[in-house]
Amino acid sequence: MTTEPELKSxxxxxxxxxxxxxxxxxxxxxxxxxSTVLLDENPGAGGQVYRAIETTPxxxxxxxxxxxxxxxxxxxxxxxxxxxxxRNAVVWSLAQDGEIGVSIDGRAxxxxxxxxILATGAMERPFPIPGWTLPGVMTAGGAQTLLKASGIVPEGxxxxxxxxxxxxxxxxxxxxxxxxxxxxxxxxxxxxxxxxIRHAARFATxxxxxxxxxxxxxxxxxxxxxxxxxxxxxxxxxxLETVTYSAKLGPVDRMTADHLLLHHGVIPNVxxxxxxxxxxxxxxxxxxxxxxxxxxxxxxxSGIAIAGDGAGIAGALAAQxxxxxxxxxxxxxxxxxxxxLPDELTVRRDLTHAMRGRRFLDHLYRPSRAFRIPTGxxxxxxxxxxxxDQIKATVALGVEGPNQMKSFLRCGMGPCQGRLCGTTxxxxxxxxxxxxxxxxxxxxxxxxxxxxxxxxxxxxxxxxDATKAVVRL
Amino acid sequence: MSEATRSPxxxxxxxxxxxxxxxxxLHLARRGVKVLLIEKDHVGRHASGxxxxxxxxxxxxxxxxxxxxxxxxxxQSIKDLVDDDCGFESHGQIKVAETEAELATQRARVERTRLxxxxxxxxxxxxxxxxxxxxxxxxxxxxxICRSDGAAMPYRTTLAFKRKxxxxxxxxxxxxxxxxxxxxGQVWRVESEDGTHEAPIIVNCAGAWADRIAAQLGEPxxxxxxxxxxxxxxxxxxxxxxxxxxxGRTLSFKQYDNGTVLIGGGxxxxxxxxxxxxxxxxxxxxxxxxTAAALFPIMAGAEIVRAWAGIEARMPDxxxxxxxxxxxxxxxxxxxxxxxxxxLGPAVGRVMAELITTxxxxxxxxxxxxxxxxxxxxx
Numbered sequence: 001m002t003t004e005p006e007l008k009s010x011x012x013x014x015x016x017x018x019x020x021x022x023x024x025x026x027x028x029x030x031x032x033x034x035s036t037v038l039l040d041e042n043p044g045a046g047g048q049v050y051r052a053i054e055t056t057p058x059x060x061x062x063x064x065x066x067x068x069x070x071x072x073x074x075x076x077x078x079x080x081x082x083x084x085x086x087r088n089a090v091v092w093s094l095a096q097d098g099e100i101g102v103s104i105d106g107r108a109x110x111x112x113x114x115x116x117i118l119a120t121g122a123m124e125r126p127f128p129i130p131g132w133t134l135p136g137v138m139t140a141g142g143a144q145t146l147l148k149a150s151g152i153v154p155e156g157x158x159x160x161x162x163x164x165x166x167x168x169x170x171x172x173x174x175x176x177x178x179x180x181x182x183x184x185x186x187x188x189x190x191x192x193x194x195x196x197i198r199h200a201a202r203f204a205t206x207x208x209x210x211x212x213x214x215x216x217x218x219x220x221x222x223x224x225x226x227x228x229x230x231x232x233x234x235x236x237x238x239x240l241e242t243v244t245y246s247a248k249l250g251p252v253d254r255m256t257a258d259h260l261l262l263h264h265g266v267i268p269n270v271x272x273x274x275x276x277x278x279x280x281x282x283x284x285x286x287x288x289x290x291x292x293x294x295x296x297x298x299x300x301x302s303g304i305a306i307a308g309d310g311a312g313i314a315g316a317l318a319a320q321x322x323x324x325x326x327x328x329x330x331x332x333x334x335x336x337x338x339x340x341l342p343d344e345l346t347v348r349r350d351l352t353h354a355m356r357g358r359r360f361l362d363h364l365y366r367p368s369r370a371f372r373i374p375t376g377x378x379x380x381x382x383x384x385x386x387x388x389d390q391i392k393a394t395v396a397l398g399v400e401g402p403n404q405m406k407s408f409l410r411c412g413m414g415p416c417q418g419r420l421c422g423t424t425x426x427x428x429x430x431x432x433x434x435x436x437x438x439x440x441x442x443x444x445x446x447x448x449x450x451x452x453x454x455x456x457x458x459x460x461x462x463x464x465d466a467t468k469a470v471v472r473l
Numbered sequence: 474m475s476e477a478t479r480s481p482x483x484x485x486x487x488x489x490x491x492x493x494x495x496x497x498x499l500h501l502a503r504r505g506v507k508v509l510l511i512e513k514d515h516v517g518r519h520a521s522g523x524x525x526x527x528x529x530x531x532x533x534x535x536x537x538x539x540x541x542x543x544x545x546x547x548x549q550s551i552k553d554l555v556d557d558d559c560g561f562e563s564h565g566q567i568k569v570a571e572t573e574a575e576l577a578t579q580r581a582r583v584e585r586t587r588l589x590x591x592x593x594x595x596x597x598x599x600x601x602x603x604x605x606x607x608x609x610x611x612x613x614x615x616x617x618i619c620r621s622d623g624a625a626m627p628y629r630t631t632l633a634f635k636r637k638x639x640x641x642x643x644x645x646x647x648x649x650x651x652x653x654x655x656x657x658g659q660v661w662r663v664e665s666e667d668g669t670h671e672a673p674i675i676v677n678c679a680g681a682w683a684d685r686i687a688a689q690l691g692e693p694x695x696x697x698x699x700x701x702x703x704x705x706x707x708x709x710x711x712x713x714x715x716x717x718x719x720x721g722r723t724l725s726f727k728q729y730d731n732g733t734v735l736i737g738g739g740x741x742x743x744x745x746x747x748x749x750x751x752x753x754x755x756x757x758x759x760x761x762x763x764t765a766a767a768l769f770p771i772m773a774g775a776e777i778v779r780a781w782a783g784i785e786a787r788m789p790d791x792x793x794x795x796x797x798x799x800x801x802x803x804x805x806x807x808x809x810x811x812x813x814x815x816x817l818g819p820a821v822g823r824v825m826a827e828l829i830t831t832x833x834x835x836x837x838x839x840x841x842x843x844x845x846x847x848x849x850x851x852x
Contacts, residue, residue: 095752448780
């Protein structure tokens with residue numbers, strides 16, 4: 001593996017994202033001798049789950065736990081190959097013909113690949129409660145990022161709220177790092193709990209079960225866990241001061257806090273995939289948009305595949321397997337006589353094992369309606385400060401989807417272009433209209449999927465067409 | 474059972490729900506004509522919903538000047554027509570000259586416009602330009618200005634025309650693709666995925682798809698499908714009020730009240746009109762970015778948050794086709810606005826309604842006949 005920052009103009013394979021799926025895919029394609037570039041916006045490989053695996057200042061293995069260090073194996077697999085890992089590489093555009101726009105250290109480049117594998121992973125589901133935009137409120141995943149990359153932890157009284165495996169893992173890691181976590185406000189929906197039971201037996205054979213049970217037990221020993229939480233809200237004057245909630249439909253309780261860490265599970269990060277026109281379907285169980293892919297990650301756009309959680313949430317172990325499968329498909333498409341491919345059946349067996357019990361988690365941690373579909377003056381679009389009521393009123397005018405709404409509200413038109421609020425906006429409109437999110441659709445996402453400066457864009461080489469355009473006058 | 478037998482026969486079927494089709498439907502409905510508009514996607518889905526929103530008379534092809542001037546009169550009181558101000562703001566449009574030679578070209582243009590009897594274009598010198606646009610690069614020596622030109626919100630405008638037309642009795646069918654046109658007796662039969670519709674009169678406002686309708690009528694036109702690209706920035710401090718263009722470069726530049734800056738200039742992406750898809754060409758957007766930074770040094774640090782392109786039709790002479798079909802009685806065309814039809818929309822609808830109901834219009838449209846293309850004469 002090289003970390004040469006100089007880009008070539010053409011590659012056999014371009015992989016976006018150096019998390020478990022991207023690292024595994026690169027090891028396959030580069031291992032078979034294909035020229036492979038692995039573009040990742042972080043200073044080091046690992047993605048979210050193995051963030052900063054090569055450089056983390058957190059040296060005590062007890063804090064981040066043993067699974068985190070598993071990421072090192074993925075890096076080792078890549079080490080002996082010719083794959084070019086480009087750090088700090090922000091991919092902001094992908095066209096249907098395979099052209100990629102990427103910025104590295106403030107310079108924009110265009111490159112092409114015969115095959116592109118998107119391994120852009122997951123993002124935390126938006127968690128729009130009253131007061132969620134107050135300083136002091138952040139996502140649990142955000143807190144974990146600070147811990148892994150910089151060894152920074154929140155100081156003062158921490159309250160965590162939400163549900164899902166990552167919430168518990170993060171609570172555990174913060175405890176190990178000596179943080180003052182006062183309580184976990186568990187929002188797991190009792191109805192979801194009931195519907196998950198029939199999948200519990202299968203989960204008992206999951207590779208995650210032992211770890212999960214131990215971890216939750218460890219957390220429960222140290223942190224007060226309040227279950228059946230509804231009516232969650234953050235309050236404060238310019239800064240978080242208190243958290244209110246109701247437990248098991250009881251009276252509203254109050255807790256003082258310096259930090260509220262929210263988490264409601266993760267959803268595929270669909271921004272790049274949607275922007276290139278890959279078809280997606282609303283997943284009614286995972287409650288998110290999921291790209292339509294086959295078992296190799298092949299999408300509706302020729303030459304572009306998706307691997308890992310970006311193709312549907314399944315976790316890091318599955319992501320590795322899906323990365324390998326996408327890598328195998330790319331190699332077969334470009335070099336049919338290639339040798340050194342991993343055995344497909346073995347990869348598929350590993351994938352099946354990694355996926356065991358997934359449906360249990362999907363059912364158990366399916367966030368309740370009240371936490372997905374906000375009401376009143378709760379902010380939905382953080383960039384433009386658009387509230388739930390404003391969106392509802394616009395739907396009443398006859399606006400049928402998020403794109404038409406823009407002309408009225410600027411919802412989703414701020415710097416993030418709907419990357420944070422899109423899922424909430426779709427579900428909210430669907431709820432008011434009484435139709436499915438599939439019928440409402442999503443923002444038409446367009447490049448740049450991450451902002452670039454005009455100066456960066458202006459730094460791209462002159463085109464012949466441009467010279468002609470001026471002469472035409 | 475066909476749609477036609479279930480509901481009263483419309484007088485006119487408009488094909489295409491862009492600004493031209495919606496305006497035509499509205500003006501016909503105002504005259505008491507029963508209109509059915511059929512749109513294959515949703516109203517304003519393409520060029521009419523995603524263009525730069527320029528409401529511009531400045532620099533029009535001379536054939537278009539009377540139509541553009543007539544449309545501006547409607548724009549000045551657009552709310553009276555459609556019950557919505559359409560976000561129209563009139564802070565002027567300015568086309569800057571960067572050299573004395575460019576300024577001389579502009580002087581000649583303004584003089585010719587005056588000889589034709591129009592006074593909306595004025596030449597201004599460097600001092601007034603600086604006064605109006607303090608952020609402009611110091612090398613600019615003067616400009617043409619149209620003081621009451623401006624810009625509006627395109628999707629909101631198109632939707633306002635649709636709503637008003639509906640309130641006056643027009644029927645709008647969205648998500649319905651026209652598959653064939655047949656003349657049967659005195660009526661046109663419009664076949665669609667949704668069933669059959671009939672009317673004695675058809676208006677072809679199908680934009681980038683209009684050549685397919687014309688070809689069915691035996692008058693194929695050399696229509697080019699284009700996808701002009703635009704980009705928009707994150708919010709910036711207010712630094713420019715008028716819409717800015719340039720004499721020697723392709724640029725359209727506007728800052729909204731909310732601080733975001735819209736940058737265009739007709740650089741084209743790659744459209745696919747069968748899939749409604751456009752791929753952007755960042756090599757060309759880079760040129761667009763260089764132009765913006767050259768004329769407005771403040772732009773170097775601007776953050777681009779979105780770029781896009783709408784699908785539309787361009788004719789070889791860059792002016793639209795407006796008027797009756799030469800092959801088919803009862804059919805009228807209004808398409809091919811070549812990336813500058815938005816401002817014309819309000820007047821085009823009125824002209825079409827006049828042509829259909831009276832057989833004539835006071836606005837000169839002589840240069841826009843479909844017969845000007847060799848392909849049509851040969852057919």
